[in-house]
Amino acid sequence: MQSVLDRIPLRRFPLRHRVAAAFALVSLVVTGLFATVTWNVAALYLVEQRVEGATRQADGNVALVERTLAANPRGEGLDDLLTGLAGTPGITVALHRGGGWTTSGRTVELDDLPSPLLDLARSGTPARQRVLVEGVPSLVIAVPLDGGDMFVEVLPLQLLDTNLRLLGWILTVGVAASTVLGLGLGHWAGMRALLPLTELARAAGRVAGGDLSARLPDSSDAELAPLVATFNRNTDALEQRVRRDARFAADVSHELRSPLTTLINAVAVLRRRRGELPPTAQQAVDLLDGDVHRFRRMVEDLLEISRSDTLEREPWELGALVRGLVATRSGAPVPEVDAPEPVTVPVDRRRLDQVLGNLLDNADAHGGGALRVGVSARAGRGRIEVDDGGPGVPPEQRTAVFERFARGTLAGRRGDGDGTGLGLSLVSAHVRRHDGEVWIEERPGGGARVVVELPGEAG
Known part of the structure; x- marks a missing residue:
């Protein structure tokens, strides 16, 4: 089964355009692959760094909450602690204790958080997940506490998402610029590579138009030198043959002028005595007169064609x-x-x-x-x-x-x-x-x- 590329009529396009397209395609594939790998590696690294840092911060916050609860079982000073933990703008800190929630920081609907994440924390297993919270990309970390309590921290990832988008746009623009550069480089390379063929076509066109002095300049290229030598040698042979043919036509036409002049004068004499001839001879004289004059014009045209004066x-x-x-x-x-x-x-x-x-x-x-x-x-x-x-x-x-x-x-x-x-x-x-x-x-x-x-x- 033919591929899509096989069905594209590439031969309809000039060779230099196909070379330019090939350069652009290679540039697109290479830079596109490089950009994709770069973005994935950078995104993985940045996200992992952010998640690991947020997890360590959440572990530290949980340790502070547990010490506070151990020192004050009634939760005195807990609100001030949560307010301090949510000091960074956009962060939400929530504590589930005694069947109710105590929150601080950015207000979010805790019921909108993923239920499997919260259920996993209630069962005693710490959990984290990247989700959209009220349209903002966020990282939700849920850590179980002693006595069935649960600490939840919601950290916005908007800045990280913006940086990743910027990196994606930069890589996309770089791929596009590289493709355009490849197209231009391919066009230039195609023109340079096809320059000998262009000169050959121009010289052949001049020869076809009658300019037998057209020659290709000598080339030191090992691959082009035989082509140049063969073309110039064939053109030399063609010029010599054409000159010989023209000289032959001129010589023949010139040699024919003397006997032709004699024929014309003889026919003129016969024309003057036409009335003295029988009817059959008169017809022969008429035919001879027409052919001799046509012959004269032919000789004159041949001489004119063979002339090479400037x-x-x-x-x-x-x-x-x-x-x-x-x-x-x-x-x-x-x-x-x-x-x-x-x-x-x-x-x-x-x-x-x-x-x-x-x-x-x-x-x-x-x-x-x-x-x-x-x-x-x-x-x-x-x-x-x-x-x-x-x-x-x-x-x-x-x-x-x-x-x-x-x-x-x-x-x-x-x-x-x-x-x-x-x-x-x-x-x-x-x-x-x-x-x-x-x-x-x-x-x-x-x-x-x-x-x-x-x-x-x-x-």
Whole structure:
């Protein structure tokens, strides 16, 4: 049968929180056990000391009463003696003699005292008991006298009870403070212990975001050093492979430009003499012309993706850039530019123009044309939204469309579109270089909305 702890979903909590909770639990158990033992030992000691002292005092009082009664059988001076014995405030002294009670000190109802205690004293056996007398914790001592008489003393334990309560509160506060201290110490220890993992996760995130220069600092820890060395070695290998692939793509694209230029010129000649060709040849020329131009755009996109030159950032007003780009486009529906306030961010103008151009081209190819381009500021970041009225992008494809050669529903189909499959991939690469984000969501009213957020001072 599983225990209660086994049924608690501890794995849902972060590891550092579980470490902190473990420290707090251990601290609670240890200090709680220590406080319990301390309180019990202290209470037992204090109560025993009080009871033993009161018993010795009662024995001495009984000896005085017996000597007085021996010297004066009629009880002369007994009242004065009892008054003296009850001199301490709160103490009650009572003598049962001749069938009646003689009392002095604090007034209590003697009939309310425990009957078994009094019966035991009447039978000749001294007895004592801790009880509540009129709401006050008290110690009742009953001692038998010669001739069937009985001496009873009621001593209040209110001060002792107050001290024990104070000790209990002090120990409780100490346990609570120790638990909080354990929680804080566990949180600190968890953060310190997980710091290498945090650095590893941060470095891995940078690598996943395209920053292949991310490395872990060298560690002298015997357990962490192999992990650091393995991560840095794998990252080095990944960076070299990516650079080789980029160099290969750049070299291939560059080498393709010369024969591609020859093809374009040859197709241009054929286009000028198209009227002299038979119908079948004319169709072949048309197909060749479209594929050659798409091939040229693909080579240009590959060259752009493989470029590793640094960003030349300057502060630009996004609304003005969007309006200028939309105004220069022709042969396509003119989208509405929604930029109610200036939004300025530091960007590379050339790359941002390419991002906007590719997004508008993508909307023309797959969404029936862009309907709206919105510019706004969100929490210190510049935001660009490109809306179209097309069928939208299914949620399961909204990440895949940013991969290279992903053309959505047109992938693998010839002649249904002239896209290269690299437009959104290039958009994602440029946005990542700006430390920004790009994603696709559903446009209110139907269609797709591509959102680009760029960091920087917006205003």
